[in-house]
Amino acid sequence: MKKQGQGVIVNNGSDWSVVAGKNAFPYIMSKGAVGMMTKAMALDYARENIRVNAVCPGDTFVDRWIEKGYFEGSDPVTIEEAIKESSAYIPMGRFGKPGRDRQSCVILASDDSTFVTGHLLLVDGGNTAQ
Numbered sequence: 001m002k003k004q005g006q007g008v009i010v011n012n013g014s015d016w017s018v019v020a021g022k023n024a025f026p027y028i029m030s031k032g033a034v035g036m037m038t039k040a041m042a043l044d045y046a047r048e049n050i051r052v053n054a055v056c057p058g059d060t061f062v063d064r065w066i067e068k069g070y071f072e073g074s075d076p077v078t079i080e081e082a083i084k085e086s087s088a089y090i091p092m093g094r095f096g097k098p099g100r101d102r103q104s105c106v107i108l109a110s111d112d113s114t115f116v117t118g119h120l121l122l123v124d125g126g127n128t129a130q
Helices: 024-047 079-086 101-109
Strands: 005-013 050-057 120-125
Touching: 005 024, 005 101, 024 050, 024 120, 050 101, 101 120
Parallel strands: 005 050, 050 120
Antiparallel strands: none
16 A cells, blocks of 8 residues: 555444443453554554544344344344334434445545545444434
8 A cells, every 4th residue: 555655444343442331341342442543543654645444333233143042032022023122222223234334434445535534434323422
């Protein structure tokens, strides 16, 4: 990237790159490190015209949650109702969907973001705004 005089790095963070929570110390520590690494690298490489940002998704529903039985024994009875009830704490009232943060990566990597570096783009349904 230095040799070609430009570049873009998009790291994978989490909404827990900027906030903490209970009972998740190792995860929070690692994602917090991704956030600070992103900012430090952005400062280190800005003059080289290398932009460094991170996409930080919030809770994203994945099929393995059902496979691992996260909603077994839930009341209400159906999985769909349990998922809706579980996501109620998110301001938008739903979990993210896999792959949706891809669009955020494309935006950060595109020429439309040539003056964006050191940014942690939260894609979390408003969760960290609370």
